[in-house]
Amino acid sequence: MRYEVIVVGAGLGGLTCAAALARKGVKVLVLEKDAHPGGTSYVFRRGAYYFPMGPLSFSYPGYVSSLLAFLGIREHLEFKRNHFQLITPEMDLVYSRPPDELREELSGFFPEERPGLKKIFQELKPAMKLVHDLYRWCPDYLPQKLNTLQEKLVKSEYSESRKTRLAKFSKNRALDFLRQHLKNPELINFLGSMGTAEPALSCLTLAMMWQIMSVEGIWYPSWGTHELSDKLAAVIREAGGELYFGLSVKKIVVENGLARGVITEDNSLVGADWVVCNADYKTTFLELVEPEAVGKDFHDKIRTIPYTASELCLYLGLNPARCDFSRMRATHLFYSPGKKQGVRTGTDELNLENGEIEICRWSDNEPRQAPVGRIGLVLKAGLDYKHFARFRTGEKKRVPEYKAHKTALALKLVKLAEEVLPGLSEAIELMEVATPLTYQDWGHRFEGSIAGWSWSSDKTESFGRKLLVETPISNLLMVGIYAASKLFMGGVPTAMRTGELAAHLICSDIMPS
Numbered sequence: 001m002r003y004e005v006i007v008v009g010a011g012l013g014g015l016t017c018a019a020a021l022a023r024k025g026v027k028v029l030v031l032e033k034d035a036h037p038g039g040t041s042y043v044f045r046r047g048a049y050y051f052p053m054g055p056l057s058f059s060y061p062g063y064v065s066s067l068l069a070f071l072g073i074r075e076h077l078e079f080k081r082n083h084f085q086l087i088t089p090e091m092d093l094v095y096s097r098p099p100d101e102l103r104e105e106l107s108g109f110f111p112e113e114r115p116g117l118k119k120i121f122q123e124l125k126p127a128m129k130l131v132h133d134l135y136r137w138c139p140d141y142l143p144q145k146l147n148t149l150q151e152k153l154v155k156s157e158y159s160e161s162r163k164t165r166l167a168k169f170s171k172n173r174a175l176d177f178l179r180q181h182l183k184n185p186e187l188i189n190f191l192g193s194m195g196t197a198e199p200a201l202s203c204l205t206l207a208m209m210w211q212i213m214s215v216e217g218i219w220y221p222s223w224g225t226h227e228l229s230d231k232l233a234a235v236i237r238e239a240g241g242e243l244y245f246g247l248s249v250k251k252i253v254v255e256n257g258l259a260r261g262v263i264t265e266d267n268s269l270v271g272a273d274w275v276v277c278n279a280d281y282k283t284t285f286l287e288l289v290e291p292e293a294v295g296k297d298f299h300d301k302i303r304t305i306p307y308t309a310s311e312l313c314l315y316l317g318l319n320p321a322r323c324d325f326s327r328m329r330a331t332h333l334f335y336s337p338g339k340k341q342g343v344r345t346g347t348d349e350l351n352l353e354n355g356e357i358e359i360c361r362w363s364d365n366e367p368r369q370a371p372v373g374r375i376g377l378v379l380k381a382g383l384d385y386k387h388f389a390r391f392r393t394g395e396k397k398r399v400p401e402y403k404a405h406k407t408a409l410a411l412k413l414v415k416l417a418e419e420v421l422p423g424l425s426e427a428i429e430l431m432e433v434a435t436p437l438t439y440q441d442w443g444h445r446f447e448g449s450i451a452g453w454s455w456s457s458d459k460t461e462s463f464g465r466k467l468l469v470e471t472p473i474s475n476l477l478m479v480g481i482y483a484a485s486k487l488f489m490g491g492v493p494t495a496m497r498t499g500e501l502a503a504h505l506i507c508s509d510i511m512p513s
Helices: 012-023 061-070 099-109 111-131 148-157 160-171 174-181 185-193 203-216 225-238 281-288 296-304 385-389 402-417 436-441 491-510
Strands: 002-008 028-032 043-046 049-052 079-082 084-087 092-094 218-221 242-245 249-255 258-264 269-277 310-318 332-335 357-360 375-383 392-394 428-434 476-478
Touching: 002 012, 002 258, 002 491, 012 028, 012 225, 012 269, 012 491, 028 269, 049 310, 049 375, 061 218, 061 225, 061 491, 092 099, 099 111, 099 185, 099 203, 111 160, 111 174, 111 185, 111 203, 160 203, 174 185, 174 203, 218 225, 225 242, 249 269, 249 281, 269 491, 281 296, 310 402, 310 436, 357 402, 375 385, 375 402, 385 436, 392 436, 402 428, 476 491
Parallel strands: 002 028, 002 269, 028 242, 084 332, 269 476
Antiparallel strands: 043 049, 079 218, 084 092, 249 258, 258 269, 310 375, 310 428, 332 357, 357 375
16 A cells, blocks of 8 residues: 555654644554654553653643644643752752843852843843744744745745844854853853753753743643643544554665655555654664665764763652652752762762752642652653663663662662652652663664754754754655754654644645645
């Protein structure tokens, strides 16, 4: 059988694209390796608890709501604002607040930096305003082939002044900008990373980051992120599209530079006029596509440009009566023990001396996903894939020492988190541990990467543009968080935006106006 479009992977990008196409009457097939839609935008069950596989919350709720309505999902949807807190030896603040309020609180922690903070926010606020909707009108965030509406928006909104300002922000490093006005390294690192790491991003990404956190906000949908996936899958089927779970693709067929279909795990050849891939770029072009189909230069670029790293993630079921949450003033708490407190030996695998623990009180968003009188908590810490690679012997296969090692690391992470959540160890009634290998084998992320391409300003410059939906192979499009070199709207909305744009490209080709 032949289809007009095959979508490889039912992540939010693939689901959005397939739903938009199916509603236009396009003959579309979605093939998903897992038994559920959404990829990591879903939940899993352990005991009487449900935990998130991936996103804990997301930004741009207005865009997501409008897109869902466009796709025919008009059920009432509410969003709950999630707030973010950072605790370090130097400060304890909730930083998901308007820019002027944030500046004043930071001035209280660092009074000698008040003049510099004023200058920084004077420059940053206009930049934040500029980038808030650039996904609608800036050519770098749109397909190379524009439709009529996109052409009008670019012509009316992408002025020479905006073009010049964006080029300047893209070129300048956030670290240089912050050091120009500030001296305190902890403050510089916070403003440039929302944590303790030294800034590696551009001024443009800095503006996007603070626009999302301080102005747009991070929110959780009343349905749950997993319900977004279920509802999009239902739209596809109701509109006549086909969606199969538990069926993976092992090759994308390319003939004479043109995508022609896929070969599934059972060696079936399924033809199509277009292929849309929701796998990440490295999986797609290093594993699913033959190297000669794209050429050595492109193949080397995809191979060498890094992704973001992976993490150790703990899912905890707690008796809250045994844990002191008084220091946790937001749903998301980032805690850095810091060198001033003395990093204990043996924690080097977690790199905590240069990073932080993320603590999410998951039940703030999903109280129904824990038993009555209990709560779900998620702990995270950055962890290099290479540290765990030696434990993997094949897909979902591990050496015997793996379980003991990951458990030992998990208990170290719990002990560190207990510095801000006294009694945590005694409160734990259930613990599940995910490592970079979990993200690789169950999340289908290349080497367990969790947040798209590297955020470093100089790593992804060779792409030349931010949107990566179009590929060197004709009629092969990419969707999902790796289909953009920067998560310009955050993870979930960026994934859905790429799916929307891919659908526009296909429709403009097969049903031109």
